Amino acid sequence: MACRGRPCCTILRRFRAVTEMTLRRRCDGDNVYQTLKDRLRDALARHIAFAYHVDMDVTLERPPRIEMGEAASPLCFELAKRLKKAPRILAQEIANALPEVAGIERIEVAGAGYLNAYFARGAFWADLAKEEKSGESNPGSGTGGGKIIVEHTSINPNKAAHIGHVRNAVLGDTLVRILRHAGRRVQVQNYIDNTGVQVADVVIGLLWMEKRTPVSVKMMAMEPHFDYDCWDIYAKATQFFAADQAQATKLRGETLRAIEEGRGEEAEVAEVVADAIVTFHLRTMARLGIHYDLLARESEILHLKFWDAAFEMLKKSGAIVLATTGKMAGCWIMPAEKESADVKCGEEATETAADDGDDEDNMQDKIIVRSNGTVTYVGKDIAYQLWKFGLLGKDFKYAKWKGAPPEETVWATTSLKSDQQAPNFGAPATTVYNVIDARQAYLQNVVAQGLRALGHAKEAEHSIHFAYEIVALTPRCAAELGYELTEEEAKKPYVEVSGRRGHGVKADDLIDKLEAATMQEVRERHAEMSEAEQVQTAHIIAVGALRYFLLKFTRNSIIAFDFADALSFEGETGPYCQYAVVRIRGIRRKGLETVGAAIGAVSTETASALLGGTAGNDLWELLLLAGSLDQAAELAISGQEPAFVATYAFRLAQAFNLFYHKFHILSEPDEQKRGFLLGLTEVVERQLLTALSLLGIEAPEKM
């Protein structure tokens, strides 16, 4: 009896975990494909442990062609190595001896030893169609697992949002939608750096360069293009500073300090600017269907002594030290993490050697508190991260944000008195996603290092830098916008936007342009629509085009933005996916008129017959894909890649279009078959709409 020792216990424990996971998944939605895969994996693992006493991770994949089944495992190759038997023989043994798995029709051996599983197509149909009738969908506010915080957008409140900010917000918002779909409890936060250098620069631009009074700034802030005005002022201010660095340092220092301490005209103007710009940002993002639960403001981190608390913790633990010599003298710094820290054993051997020669200028150390006593962004972010995980022992006060978009409640932190109705934002999170661009990886590491130094290694691990690459411009696009490029820049595949030079595509300009382009198309195609309908339709298509465009790239791909691409509505685009839905709706409208289109109940037998064999492959592939939505969503979460859902939506739309051209649904003479085709169309519509909703994209009735 080999099955007695410790390994076996491990195996059993693992099964229990796997089974529980499978059960949990089974309850939470329309994941037919996922469920079958889990069952198969479970059955194979059990069988192998039982028959061969081997504990193995069972990998499952999609075979290259549908004739080879719906799920396949190459596990026999691995098993063959361990048992020193031929893989094909093992595969045959397993295929013969594996107990029946619900929903799986048969298992065959293929190639050099693959195990190919064939799903019971009729049953798959019945499962998917049944869910449709019950109308059960995933609850938006799941209870599964602990609280998750997604922080995204977090734009400096000193100028209008640009295309790069939109990528951040769209990625974050999509992540939130996918997590919620999967039943996770998610809170959305938008960090407002209202006491930072960028706001200070605009304040200096207004007060010092333009000689404005606080009253005139207040008037200005009420103008509809204040965010655009600030865009220009910021560009001018940075140019001015570049010309006179000494003055810049002095002015910035003074202004920053005044803002932090909340005194004088500087603080007054900073508040006016930041509050107004945040409201502009909220409005811009609302156009794209992006909303927030909480605006976490940096001013409160200071005023409510969050930083002071964190500062004490950091000092006490020795995570930060006061530099007394070198050019960082007078600063509190976090020393660079020693690489050898993760070498667990035998470290003493290396310890004796003198580190290096140039330790006097502590290059790798990160300044947390400047010599003038002000705190850097990293310091404030450490305090903020500690609060997110409930480790600070303090909480914000909360009030409704006055500048929230219409019919929307947005909460914000405040130093004044707290609104009793405010949700419990201070409840500790178990996982935090910080959607921040890839260039800030170093700073995010320093923040994580701070958490670890305070003994919160687990939280540091669950604080995920959801990094993404920048949105740049193609040289052609930059030229179109009238930017002067150096010869070197013109040769590159893309040109980075620059707030300093005032270069960039403003979010609202882009949305306006997209809406104008879609409006023109809608007018041409649908003269019968009312103006309001046309506007609404154009808006939905424009948002679909933009969000899809930003989501189809994986996170670490640099997007070289070009109006030609973003304004394209053909091929792999949002409108393509929306068009598939519109076609389905067209069929339904027409069907109601002509056939009476009673979808009625399609028996499993009928479905099975239509889906079976080579003749049914086309229909089956569409159905299978429609049933794989949650598989795509789970993959997007585990792989931290919202693009997977975008790809899924496109592939489903594509598969539907193929089906649409092959089968004439309404003119199908066989009533049973017509009912089935209509039913299949309904399933596809539901799944496609859900997939698009995860991307924050709606589908219009007509387009």
Place this chain on the structure above:
RNA sequence: GCGCCUGUAGCUCAGCUGGAUAGAGCGUUAGCCUCCGAAGCUAAAGGUCGUGAGUUCGAACCUCACCAGGCGCACCA
């Protein structure tokens, strides 16, 4: 100098964490609207997966070296 990322079709990108014949969109070429909407569909052409070694039953994917590009290493964020 140190650290991170990237190199796949003419262009822009996928490639399910090591599996079966490497995919899509755009562009090009040739077709499809008396037929549920052509923002659509069909077909063709297009690849030494940066280079070289290694790991193994099996590599675009893992390891190492090199080549090319990008980003980061501020008392900015």
